Amino acid sequence: MAVTLPRPHRDDARIALAGLLGGLLVWGAGLGSRPADEQVVLWPGQWPILLPLAVMTGCELLRRTRPRSALLIGTAALTLDTLTQGNLVTVVMFTDLVYATVVYGPPATARRVLWTSGLSTVVGAVVPFAVWRVPEALLIGVVIGIVVFTPAATGWVVRNHRDIAVAERLRAEQTALLAEIDRAQAVTAERARMARELHDMVANHLSAIAIHSTAALSLDDPATSKDALTVIRENSVEGLAEMRRLIGILRDDSGDREPAAAPTLGGLDALAESARTNGLDVALDAVHDSRLPAPVELAAYRIVQESLTNALKHASPGRVTVTLAQLDGSLTVRVTSPYGDRDGPRAPGSGAGLVGMRERVALLNGTFEAGPEVSGRAKVWTVRATLPITHRTVGGTE
Structure with missing residues (x-):
């Protein structure tokens, strides 16, 4: 099977053409490197130079494309x-081949050429001097160094700079990729946070509206309908206020306005009412320190708000117990x-509330459980969350 040589690089073709033209010009001028009667010249004359x-x-x-073959x-x-x-x-042109082999060849070949050229330079200087005992013999090593070692060393320096540049470019690309991943994760986390806030703030009001509107439509009692409509209006106003506050936070990117205060455990009484x-x-029944970290309080x-919303939609008649204990x-x-x-259910649900509660607890490295259990003779639905409290987050000190 025929072997297809790779297409030469355009710069290599230009170098080859320039070398050929320059060599022909020197040849045409009759400028040989050695006189015709020198002892090493076995083929005198101008024509053998062209081969x-x-x-x-x-x-x-x-x-x-093939630096090792070209050098051989x-x-x-x-x-x-x-x-x-x-x-x-x-x-x-031979010195350029040595340079190109070190720059473009495999790393092992580049190192081998560098060491071989250096060793040849030393041997070329020491051996003739040791044999002939004349200072002029050292010039052989100098010539070998100029022809072989100098281009090899230059190529090694260029190769190292090129490898460093490639490594830096890859590192920059990796840094940009990591930054993009961090940005995407931050956007995803922020979207999840806003989804939890939107659900927790509005779902309670909308659930109450759905339940009481159903009661108002199903009962033909003016007093009951009026009470239901009163509750509907209160929840509509509160839900609309919460929605406007959230939309205001999303739209306000100037940073001039103070962020809206997050709800705290001091508002549990109003929430229960x-x-x-x-x-x-x-x-x-809430017993806790008045100086809890803000993320824990929120x-x-x-969690209490969403649990009450779920109880409003799904719970059977009876008492709902909320307990907070710090231990x-x-x-x-x-x-x-x-x-x-x-x-x-008295109102439809999507299950996003449980997901949101679980996410909130996971962000604080806590534990979360939700499900039915037996308490005495009754069957109850229990939501239990344990939120760690670190001294570092309280007051900013250990």
Whole structure:
């Protein structure tokens, strides 16, 4: 099967053409590297000079695509050139092949060429001097160093700078990718946070509206309908106010306005009273430190709020108990409601409330449980969340 050589790089083609033209110009001027009567010249005359020149030109076409092959063939061409009167351009092109092999060749080849050229330079200087004992013998090592070691060392420096540049570019790309991932995660987390806030703030009011509107439509009692419409109006106004506040936070990107105060556990009494207005029998028992971290207070408040909303939609008739207790560096929130004697929910739900509560607790590295359990002879639905409290988050000190 025929072997297809890779297409030469355009710069390599230009270098090869320039070398060929320069070599022909030197050849045409009759400028050989050595006189015809020198002892090493086995093929005197002008025409033998063209063969190594042509071979070296062909090697230049492969300097980037096949650097090792080009160097091996170029070494043979340089050896052949030394048996003729020689052409300086052929030697210059060989130095370029050494440089290209170190720059574009495999790392192992680059190191091998560098060490071999350095060793050749030392041997080329020491051995002739040791044999002939004349200072002029050191010039052989100098010439070898100029022809072989200097381009190899230059190529090694260029290769190192190129590798460093590539590594820096890859590091910059990785940094940009990580920044984009962080940004996407931040956007996702913010969207999830806003979804939880929107659900927790509005779902309670909308659930009460749905339940009382159903009662107003199903009962033909003016007094009952009036009471239901009163509750509907109160929840509509409060829900609309909450919605406007949230939309204002989303639209206000100037940073001039102070952020709206997050609800705290001090508002649990008002929250329980609102649930009683909506028809729940709520018993609140909250014992906790008045200086809890703001994230813990917000999470506990939202968990109680969502639990009351779920009780309003799903609980059977009976008492809903809300208990908050602080013990051993954590705040435990427990909400129980009667469970199991209702045909269906009083208002539709999507299950997003439980997901939101679980996410809030997970963000604080707490534990969350929700499900039916037996309490005495009754079956109740229990929501239990344990929120860790660290001293660092209270007052900002240990």
